[in-house]
Amino acid sequence: RSMSSVTVPPPACLLRPLEAPLRYLFGPGPSNVPPRVLAAGGRPIIGHLHPEMYGIMNDIKKGIQYAFQTENKMTISMSGSGHAAMECAVFNAVEPGESVLVAVNGIWGERVAEIAERMGANVHKMVKAPGGYFTNKEIEQAVEKHKPVLFFLTHGESSAGLCHPMDGIGDICRKHNCLFLVDTVASLGAAPIYMDKQSIDILYTGSQKALNAPPGTAPISFNERACQKMFNRKTKPVSYLFDMTHLSNYWGCDGKPARAPSDIALPGPYVESLAILAETGLEESWRKHKEVSGYLQRGLEDLGLKLFIPERDLRLPSVTTIAIPEGYDWREMLVYIMKNHQMEMTGGLGPSIGMVMRIGLMGYNCEKTNADMALQALADALKNCKKTRG
Ligand code: PMP
Numbered sequence: 001r002s003m004s005s006v007t008v009p010p011p012a013c014l015l016r017p018l019e020a021p022l023r024y025l026f027g028p029g030p031s032n033v034p035p036r037v038l039a040a041g042g043r044p045i046i047g048h049l050h051p052e053m054y055g056i057m058n059d060i061k062k063g064i065q066y067a068f069q070t071e072n073k074m075t076i077s078m079s080g081s082g083h084a085a086m087e088c089a090v091f092n093a094v095e096p097g098e099s100v101l102v103a104v105n106g107i108w109g110e111r112v113a114e115i116a117e118r119m120g121a122n123v124h125k126m127v128k129a130p131g132g133y134f135t136n137k138e139i140e141q142a143v144e145k146h147k148p149v150l151f152f153l154t155h156g157e158s159s160a161g162l163c164h165p166m167d168g169i170g171d172i173c174r175k176h177n178c179l180f181l182v183d184t185v186a187s188l189g190a191a192p193i194y195m196d197k198q199s200i201d202i203l204y205t206g207s208q209k210a211l212n213a214p215p216g217t218a219p220i221s222f223n224e225r226a227c228q229k230m231f232n233r234k235t236k237p238v239s240y241l242f243d244m245t246h247l248s249n250y251w252g253c254d255g256k257p258a259r260a261p262s263d264i265a266l267p268g269p270y271v272e273s274l275a276i277l278a279e280t281g282l283e284e285s286w287r288k289h290k291e292v293s294g295y296l297q298r299g300l301e302d303l304g305l306k307l308f309i310p311e312r313d314l315r316l317p318s319v320t321t322i323a324i325p326e327g328y329d330w331r332e333m334l335v336y337i338m339k340n341h342q343m344e345m346t347g348g349l350g351p352s353i354g355m356v357m358r359i360g361l362m363g364y365n366c367e368k369t370n371a372d373m374a375l376q377a378l379a380d381a382l383k384n385c386k387k388t389r390g
Pocket residue numbers: 028029081082083084108154156157158159183184185186206215
């Protein structure tokens with residue numbers, strides 16, 4: 001009788017078929033992706049040093065430059081979700097002990113403040129309640145007071161549904177010799193952003209929202225000012241993986257032969273999603289998100305629901321937030337909608353938990369027919385989940 005050498009048996013759960021039901025992903029991301037992007041995931045794997053891979057990486061870089069509206073050479077995509085780009089930006093641009101200013105009006109500012117604190121920065125926060133926004137005057141006063149090397153602002157605050165105004169802030173940062181870092185994970189492709197024209201020094205996004213790829217890659221771009229700062233540091237960044245001296249070389253941004261290769265995540269689906277954006281055109285993509293989100297907002301108001309962001313122009317076109325209706329338990333409504341409509345909507349996140357419910361219609365999902373389905377599901381939940389039934 002032969003004795004098995006393994007003491008840990010194959011897990012029974014892996015011997016069952018994979019369970020991945022088709023759902024309507026109408027939350028703040030990930031979003032459903034077009035069949036073309038899914039199919040690209042089934043293409044053959046290419047080695048990370050093959051000429052075709054450098055071709056794909058170049059296509060990705062060009063696609064990001066278009067999506068960001070930038071000519072920056074230092075434009076790459078990180079392997080990792082949006083958080084990877086957040087950490088890459090902070091780790092490379094800031095040295096321990098330096099002053100960082102973070103605008104907090106939802107979870108993403110809180111998160112960046114924590115990342116900067118962990119790497120030893122001297123963090124100052126400007127705080128507003130979820131859904132609040134900062135005037136240029138408030139920003140300038142805080143920059144003058146704290147003299148940060150970096151100012152962080154979220155363009156699309158997905159936890160509150162706010163799209164923050166961007167004009168003039170880059171100039172304020174430039175005047176005070178501070179780098180301007182912007183998070184567009186939830187807004188890129190859905191609301192206008194112009195990295196070069198708006199003097200944004202570091203910009204990043206994610207792949208699984210309006211860009212319609214699976215999660216796992218995060219585009220990031222640094223302009224000349226940002227490169228000057230990050231490549232003239234006294235200390236090495238705390239992370240090896242996210243050190244831009246290696247990443248920029250592998251992505252061909254430093255003009256030298258690649259000497260620090262690393263495998264990249266999801267090249268096929270990702271290049272396909274950027275191709276779709278290039279074919280559609282940014283302006284058409286922005287127009288469509290605005291049209292469909294406006295249609296959804298009117299429908300929500302017709303159901304008697306209250307939108308969380310009162311100022312129409314500040315509503316994020318990709319993620320719409322509604323105030324929790326009185327007499328309802330938001331968790332029960334979301335569970336009801338998932339169970340009866342196979343549809344994901346979500347509650348708040350971080351400081352907006354218990355304040356909002358969130359509906360995301362982005363990229364491929366951004367269609368009036370989907371808005372109608374979401375409205376029907378909500379109407380059904382409003383009818384069936386009321387706490388004080390008469
Ligand atoms: N920033 C914003 C504005 C986001 O909406 C998200 C994801 N919800 C992130 C950052 C983090 O991205 P990820 O989940 O891909 O790590």
